Amino acid sequence: MHSMTKTQPHTTASQDEYPYWVPNGMDQGEPSIYDNVMIWLRSPRRWKDRNLKRYKNIRISARNFRHTLGRFTPDDLRDDLQYSEFIESLQTEIESSDLAQSTLDGYLGYLTGKVLIYGEVNTRIVEEVKTQVTIIKKGMKKRKAVHRGIEEDEIVELIRSLDEMCENPDEAPNLSRIANDNSSNAKSERTSHHLLLALRAYAWLTLVSAGRADSIRRIRISDVSEDHFIREISKMRTYSEEVRYNMPEWAFERVEPYLEYCRENHPDAVFLFSEDENKRGRGTINPKTLQEIKKGAMKNIGMEPTSAGGYYRLHDLRTVWCDWMGKGGASVEQMSVFLGHSSPKVTTKYYFASKHKERMRQEAWEAGMKGLEALLQIRENTDRKIEDLYRQLHEIGYFSDGKGGGVYPDCWDEVDDNWSALPDLNRGPPDGCLQPCVSSLQSGALAN
DSSP states (O other), X not given: OOOOOOOOOOTTSOTTTSOOOOTTOXXXXXXXXXXXXXXXXXXXXXXXXXXXXXXXXXXXXXXXXXXXXXXXXXXXXXXXXXXXXXXXXXXXXXXXXXXXXXXXXXXXXHIIXXXXXXTTOOHHHHHHHHHHHHHHHHHTTOOOOOOOOOOHHHHHHHHHHHHHHHHOGGGOOOHHHXXXXXXXXXSSSSOOHHHHHHHHHHHHXXXXXXXXXHHXXXXXXXXXXXXXXXXXXXXXXXXXXXXXXXXXXXXXXXXXXXXXXXXXXXXXXXXXXXXXXXXXXXXXXXXXHHHHHHHHXXXXXXXXXXXXXXXXXXXXXXXXXXXXXXXXXXXXXXXXXXXXXXXXXXXXXXXXXXXXXXXXXXXXXXXXXXXXXXXXXXXXHHHHHHHHHHHHHHHTTOEEEOTTSOEEEGXXXXXXXXXXXXXXXXXXXXXXXXXXXXXXXXXXXXXX
């Protein structure tokens, strides 16, 4: 006798978040789009990797639009009326969302690129929904959110503050508490000296390389010396790429104290900071703690969030570096290679700060205006010369303006339309015209 299929629930998942649909079960109805996504996520093939960013983003995106996704099944969207209701419900969720614009855009990208597909919605219908989402966003007529970024004077103030705290740890505040009152590290009076050293080393390695957080965290202790250091670029790559940087003397002075601490207290550590963004692993510091004290240090000097959504990111130093490279004469291609981008388009679109773009726009306008001014100047000079010539000819009363814009003798105005001044026509000029006759010209030529 065939028994009904059973599924074993995971103890870490709640029934509310992961509904357990049994294929061909009785009286369950058809699973909604949201149900299908959650069933897909809790598959044994993916459950062990559920904390990977790609799966977390799919899960969070589905949650944000759960009200709509939970009301409709994939087959509902094949019906024109229900499809319209789906779009109206989705529009309401989008327009009423209190998420930062960039965050909402990211979730919508996952919705139309991943969530609906794994929710078993027909591919053609997914494309139609994607078009409708674009129409909804355009209809909201919102201005593009501008990341504040990091100002140069804030960089100077931050590295000065880090130096002061490292040199006088007994006077340093609790950076974790400044970042988050509810932090598990908020109880102590001050941030530990070794954590301050770690933060300063992390900040300086980021500053001199414009590296992403993940590649800075995974710098190997053995790859840092007084004259160079190596970081691995792995984002959007199957295989990581090693990039070597010169180590300025004034940067190594700030990094060396933490290197010495690691060699003494973490002799078996491989990575200078942590193995990845979720765990210390073979590193020396919990990545959550590092993130927390970094935010606290930035807030401690009065900095506002560097990007939309209230985030404090040293990642925004990459935008500052683009501005510096632009001022130094580097091409967009050179900037793209330095930052490890797949295309200069990525650099221009995402890493040119508003002020950088405004400066480039102003420089382009000034360059174009030079051409326009030169054109107008040439035209003005030409017009002025023609006007002067006309005035001189009119003053002697000998020439008149032609209907086609040329000049000719005054007497031509009184000439019969059939008369020509060409010398091979045996006709003389009209009376009163100073045109010399052909025979006179020929006689003069022979005499000469």
